[in-house]
Amino acid sequence: MKAITFDQFGPAEVLTLTEVAEPVLRPQDLLVRTRAAGVNRADLTHRRGGYGRPDFGDSTLMGLEIAGDVIAVGAEVSGYKVGDRVMGIVGGGAYAEVARIDYRMAMPIPDSLNYVQAAAITEVFVTANEALVNLGKLQAGETVLIHAGAGGVGGAAVQLAHAIGATVITTAQASAHQLVRRMGADYVIDYVHEDFATVVDSLTEKRGVDLILDFIGAPYFERNVNALNFGGRLVQIGIMGGIENAKIPLDRLLYRHLQIFGTVMKSRSQEVKHAMSQRFRERWLSEFGKEGLAPIIDSVYPLAEAAAAHQRMEEGLNVGKIVLTA
Template identity: 80%
Template sequence: MKAITFDKFGASDVLKLGDAPEPVLRPDDLIVRTHAAGVNRADLTHRRGGYGWPDFGDSTIMGLEIAGEVIAVGANVTGFKFGDRVMGIVGGGAYAEISRIDHRMAMPIPAGLDYVQAAAITEVFVTAHEALLHLGKLQEGETVLIHAGAGGVGGAAVQLARAAGATVITTAQAGAHDLVRRMGAHHAIDYDNEDFAQVVAMLTGERGVDVILDFIGAPYFERNVNSLNFGGRLVQIGIMGGIENAKIPLDRLLYRHLHIIGTVMKSRSQEVKHAMSRRFKERWLSQFGKDGLMPVIDSVFPLAEAGAAQQRMEDGLNVGKIVLTM
């Protein structure tokens, strides 16, 4: 089969289209003819050497998110059959014509969605649901601040928060404000020209928000804590801005009874990942489609142009998901 390979860490041009052996079917697996694969920041970290040379549990081939057609079913599998359209998060191997997925991580593709749309759902929406609703315990009627609302996980979080009945505030570049409002944001903050903490204080009458979802890290940390309401929850889901010199106002943490929660899907056990996928599927899968939840697609590249796709993400040009097609 054709797959993206690389033999040294480095820039996006180390990625090459080559030949690789097809994955072997195990009892709990589905073998899938991959029609589309989502591009994620973890792929960039993998390419640059941030994980060393491990596989992700299933494959040394890059890629964590697939959509395709089942072509083989393991002996222990229930609920899926040959020919089913499926999507899901994989333990590596998405950047290939044939992939393998634990059936407990697989989901049927909702009617009316194509493979490109399906490949843009699971990584971002499962992550957003876990952070906002399972860990952050966002409730109807609460107010949430979602940073990077025009990004993949951020955009998914905006949609889920609005669907859950929350008041949604998000940060995004000014050019993406129309998009985040269409996705469900009530208020959009221009992070280039506005201090989000000041705007949040103004919008909430100094009360603060109940939940914050943050990808940035140290540069936002103190202001995030100061922007939380009594009993507020900060869910830290990324550190794109770095970890140095993060300041925490301990008095605010103490007297406002705040909660700070960190989460990274990659380091979770397989059993926890199964549960994350199941929780998302049970609550939200039926709500995808026309006039419902919908992934935002930034751009689509053929598999052979995986390097260009990753470079677009690395340059910060994408608004929504980048998808590869086979």
């Protein structure tokens, strides 16, 4: 089969299309003819050597989410058969014509969705649900601040928070404001020209928000804590802005009874990942369709052009998900 490989860590140009052996089917696996694969920031980190090893433990190939057709079923699998359309998060190996997935991480593709749409769902929406609902405990009537609302996880979180019935404030560059409003944002802050903490103060009459989802890290940390209401929760999903010099106002943390959570899917145990996927599937999968939730697709590249897809993400040009087709 054809797959994207690289011989050394480095820039996008290290990615090449080569011929490799198909993955071995294990008892709890589905083998899937990959039709589409989502591109995630974790793939960029993987390619640069940020994880300190060339794989995620399950495959030497990169890529974390797939959509395609089942071509083989392991001996201990239940609920799936050859020919089923499935999507889901894999432990590496998505950038290939054939991938394997633990059947407990797989989900049926809703009839209303094509493969490209399906490949853009699981990584971002499972992560968003974990942050908003399982950790953040967002309730109808609460107010949430979602940073990077035009990004993959951010855009998914905006949609889920709107569906829950929360008031949604998000940060995004000016060119994406119309899009995030269509996804369900009630207020959009231009993070380039506005200070989000000042705007939140104004919008909430200085009460603060009940929940914040943040991908930036140190540059936002102190302002995030100061922007929380009594009993507020901060869920840290990423550290795109770095970790150095993060300041925490301990008096605010103490006297406002705040809670701070950190979450990253890659380092979770397989059992926890199963539970995360199942929580998302049970609550939200049926909501995808013409009138419901929908993945936001930025662009689609053939598998052979994975380097160009990575370059687009690295340059911050994408609004929504980048997808590869195999």
